[in-house]
Amino acid sequence: MKPITELTRDDIKDVKLVCFDVDGVTIKKGTQIKVEETPETQTMTIRTRLLAREMRDKLIELKKHYFIAINSGRSTIYLKDVFNELLWDNVALIGEVGIFTLAKGELVQHEKFDEKALAKMRNIRSELEKYADTTRISEAFEPKQFLITFHTRFDDKNVHEIVKKIDPESEFAVIWSGEAFDILPRRLNKGTALVSLCKYLDVDLSQTIAIGNGNNDRDMTETAGIGVTTEPKVLRSDFYTTGSQHLGGFELIDKLLELNR
Numbered sequence: 001m002k003p004i005t006e007l008t009r010d011d012i013k014d015v016k017l018v019c020f021d022v023d024g025v026t027i028k029k030g031t032q033i034k035v036e037e038t039p040e041t042q043t044m045t046i047r048t049r050l051l052a053r054e055m056r057d058k059l060i061e062l063k064k065h066y067f068i069a070i071n072s073g074r075s076t077i078y079l080k081d082v083f084n085e086l087l088w089d090n091v092a093l094i095g096e097v098g099i100f101t102l103a104k105g106e107l108v109q110h111e112k113f114d115e116k117a118l119a120k121m122r123n124i125r126s127e128l129e130k131y132a133d134t135t136r137i138s139e140a141f142e143p144k145q146f147l148i149t150f151h152t153r154f155d156d157k158n159v160h161e162i163v164k165k166i167d168p169e170s171e172f173a174v175i176w177s178g179e180a181f182d183i184l185p186r187r188l189n190k191g192t193a194l195v196s197l198c199k200y201l202d203v204d205l206s207q208t209i210a211i212g213n214g215n216n217d218r219d220m221t222e223t224a225g226i227g228v229t230t231e232p233k234v235l236r237s238d239f240y241t242t243g244s245q246h247l248g249g250f251e252l253i254d255k256l257l258e259l260n261r
């Protein structure tokens with residue numbers, strides 16, 4: 001691993017696309033969901049962090065030089081709200097770990113699911129709903145098309161058990177992110193998401209840089225031509241940011257802008 005300060009013009013001479021993780025890299029972590037239900041109504045409150053103005057301005061500057069991809073497990077609706085001012089030219093918003101991409105004025109679905117997978121997803125969700133009801137905990141699901149994101153206060157063993165009962169073949173991964181469980185088909189990850197996007201845009205993977213901070217970003221940083229980590233203790237990669245700024249994404253953007261001057 002090398003510090004990002006050692007990235008050279010030669011390293012990036014073929015780069016066309018820069019791919020960013022969201023939470024902790026371009027936006028501060030921390031999403032809270034609260035649901036209140038009566039027999040007839042549901043009120044959902046979602047508290048998320050916005051894209052800082054400084055990050056927005058730098059990303060807009062960066063897209064004069066590169067195609068920018070935002071690669072996330074979040075829904076494309078959420079991403080559209082937060083990254084709205086970046087749209088539409090030279091930007092793709094990858095939602096639900098590559099199931100969808102919002103780009104060039106269209107929402108593309110890259111992944112389809114067979115009946116068996118759909119039934120499993122439906123059953124996992126309804127069993128988790130029952131579990132949340134019986135335990136009377138205020139846990140809630142993030143609104144998404146396919147991915148199941150179940151917010152809990154801790155890495156609850158019961159969630160693993162519930163999924164295992166419905167999915168003994170372990171076709172679904174159950175990933176605790178620190179604020180929620182992501183439950184998704186094992187074949188999907190942020191690396192396959194980047195592959196789908198590159199196919200769609202006709203960009204070679206060797207022409208990409210990807211930056212992330214966690215274990216769920218590993219497939220993405222390893223798939224990209226150049227990988228960058230903002231948490232070198234958790235995620236190893238070709239380059240690491242030094243932590244001199246509160247969000248690691250800034251260091252990569254600043255370095256790329258400097259090398260393009």
Ligand SMILES: [Mg+2]
Pocket residue numbers: 021022023024212213214216217
């Ligand atoms: Mg991450």
